[in-house]
Structures are given as structure tokens and as C-alpha cells.
Amino acid sequence: MSNGLERMHPFVLFLYYVAVGVLAMYFNHPLFLGVGCIVLILVNLTHDNGKALKKWIPMLSVMCAVIILVNPFINSRGTHIFFYFRGKQVTLEATLYGAVLSMSLVLILLMFISFNLILNGNKFLFVFSRFLPRTAFLTMLAIRFVPLLNRRLDEIADVQRVKGLSIKTGTIRQRAKSGMVILQVLLTWSLEEAIETSDSMKARGYGIGKRSPYIPYRLARQEVGWLVTLAVLLLICLVGGLLGYGKIIIYPQLGTLQLYPIDWIVFISMLVIMAFPLLIEGRELLKWNYSLWKTSHSNSRTRT
């Protein structure tokens, strides 16, 4: 899986996810959040045809349903009263708030589903190695150790099973105990190995100079352009939000949902930010189709 978005510089991708995450928590106008959710679903579809998204759909829908249904009943703030339930008022405000809140959470989770696919492992750490090099290095090492340790755990568990200790049978106490024995074997084995690893690192010159990244990402001019565009649009959104655009008053009394001209400017800025992966992919798609059309066209022309 390698699409146009993934080839972007990690900084651009990081800024994109930060912007989407911030705006998802920032605006509370239903239109803004609803459109944001749709755009992010489309973004997820372009990654892997929604394979990762599908796994989350049950959880997302249950969460939404719970928040929207439960909020009006545990919260009786607001003035537009639908009906009374056991002496407590069920209000329009609380219902709308539940909807807004669930959309905001869904948007954040959709962002993280895309994030886990696109800005995974190496790229994410590349971003952080600029600010916190040693912490990023430590994290990177720990991530690399996880598959190694999993393999060792299997190996140790196999040996322990032959000896009659298994985490799959027995009382909870016994299972927890044999699980911990496995973990203790892992501890001594791996710590000894860690010392060897660090000595070999030292022998190869760790700590002499600045660490260089494994994959050297370079910012192309076009990517700098995207960085600036995203930053400017984010700024418009933040300033607009500061002045109250893109937001509605829910409590104590529902304000107007009407959009003013400046609301539309903020809305379009947000839309462009969130649709950034779609723009990239769309451009690639156009290029591909256009070049195919052109080559087939020229081929047919040469043939005739």
C-alpha cells in the first residue's frame, strides 16, 4: 500500500493530523462537525478502501448511540423542553449537545484511524526526533523490542508448557503466576541482551555525533507550500473560532444555527484542511488517468 499521501513529508502529515484533531475539539457547530466526519470517512476510504474503518464501525456506532440517547436523560439543562421523564425535563439542548459531542469524538477517532495507517512508526518518530531526539530514540528502540519480545515470549511459553505450566489452564491465581514466571524469564534474558546491544551500539559509534534518520526525508518545494497553506488555514479557523464563528451556544439556551458570511469562510478553510488527503489523492488520480489517456491516445495515433 503506497499512495500519494504516504509519500508526503512527515511534517506535512503531522501538521494535518494536529490541525484535524484541534479543529475537531474546537468547533461545535453541527454542520462543521458533520461535514468533517464525512470528509474523514472519505479520507479513510482512500487509504485502504475502509478496511481499518470497518473494524471500528461497531464501536463508533455504539458510542454515538449511547451518548445521544443517554445525555438528554442525565442532563436536564436547557430551556426547550421536549417532555418530562420521571419528573426531569428532557431538553432539545441536551439532545443537541449529545449529538455534537458524539460527532466531535467520532471525528477524533476517525482521525486516529487514518493516523495509525499513514503516520505510523518511523514517520511519527521522525517528527519527534527533531524536538526530543533521545526520547524518540528510546521510544523507537522500545517499539523495535516489542516483536522481538513477543517471539521470545512464545519460545519461553513453549518450554514452560512442556514443564506443565500454562496460562491457559488452572485457576486465575495459577494462570497469573505462570504468566509472571514467563515474564520473569523474559526479563533476565532480555536485560542481558540489552547490555550487549548497547555495547555493540557504542562500538559502532553511538553518541559521537547527532543521530541521522534511517530514512532521510527532505522537504520538497511543493511540500513547503502545503505546510504554509495548512498553517494559514488553521490560523484562519482558530481566529475565526476565537471570534465565535463555527460555534454555537447550546447552554443555557440554544442560540442560532444560522451561518454568517464569515462562518462560511471559516467553514471552507476547515473543509480544505480536512480534505487535504483527498486533494492529494485526487491530483494523483487525475495525473494517472490523464497520462493514460494521453499515452493511449498517442499510441492509437501512431498506429493509424
Added chain:
Amino acid sequence: MAKSNRYLMAVSILIVILLVASIVLFQYKAYLLLSFLLIGCIMLPMFARFEMKEIGGREIVMLAMLAAIAAVGRVPFAGLPSVQPTTFVIIMVGLVFGAESGFLVGAVAAIVSNIFLGQGPWTPWQMYAWGMVGMTAGLLRNTWWMSKLWGKCVFGFVWGYLFGWFMNMWIIVGNLESFSWEFFTGIYVASIYFDLAHGLSNVFFLLVFGVSWMRILERFKKKYGLFDFQRA
């Protein structure tokens, strides 16, 4: 010391400014966003301190290995709900290698395990909660009651609840505008059994394996002179 004091001053002033700004400028209250900024402000100095410290490759690889073990520890216990030795491993690291290492291993273990279990808005909260488990273990390791086994068990049990209570906060902060005490107590009542399981499993691990893990880690620390910068 003066340097870190200045850092603390700057961060506390920044937090106050953020809180005031959130009330004055954002009548519409972006609480969740604010909570992330605050957690970032509180954790940044600890990471910065680690960046600036004189530290060898051995210590870094050792901490990475311990964080990976803490994260992987969730795997063999996947069949038992709410029982995981991650907290126990972090407490051990804090006790043997000190507060700073405890914090780092806790925070990194949260990131690493979530890379495999899924990142989400809960990641910074988990980083903070587990970081604090390691840090408090390190800060309290020289008190008389922490050297006793029962003291460690009480500590582990209390953290089982504190961890759960802190993680409940992210649900509440994300939903603060519709805050009500019924909602608050509802969430905390719902988590009682999970926290109890967490606390009891901590006590169990500390009782059965605390002594041997302490001995193993102390042995490694002594054998390879880890975190021993006065002599080196």
C-alpha cells in the same frame, strides 16, 4: 537546580495563562483541548530533563527494554480482564532506578503499547498516569514503609484505584459541558470493579514476584554500574 526551577516557574505561569485564556477567550470551552495542552506542559520538563542529562547508551537501551517489557506484559494476560503486569513493572523500575526512569518507562510503555493496541485521545492521559506511577514509586522509595513488603502492596493497591480514577477523568473532561454529579458518580461507580481488579493484581504481583524482580534489577544495576554517574 536553578535551571529546573526556572523551567517550573515558566510552566506554572503558562498553565495559569492557559486557564485564564480559556475562560476569557473561549466562552464555548474547549476543555478536552485544554486538558491536552496542560498534560503536555506538565510532561515536557521531564522529557527535557532526560534530553539534557548526561546519560550513556547502556541506560537508554535498558530503559527501552524495560518499557518494552512493561508494554508486552499485557500480551500473556490478554485472557484475564483488567489484570496486567504493566503497572507492576513500572513500580519496580521506579523503586530500583529512581523517579525519572520510572516516569520515562511509564510514559513510553503507554505510547508503545498503544502503537499496537491503537492510539487515541486516551494516549496522553495514559502516558501521564503510568508516568506518575513510576515517578511516585521512585520518589517514595527511601521512605521506611516502602522498604517493607506491605508498604509496597498498599502503594500498588492505591495506584490501582488512582490510575482508574485518573483515566475516568478523560471521559469526564471530554464531556464537561454537560457535567452533573450523577454523571460523575455513575462513571466512578461503573469503574469500581475494574479498579479493584487492577489494584488486587498489583498486590498479587508485588507479593509473589516483588522480591525476586527487585533482586534481578538491583543485580543488573550493580553489575553494570547503571545510573551510577558519581563513580564513573
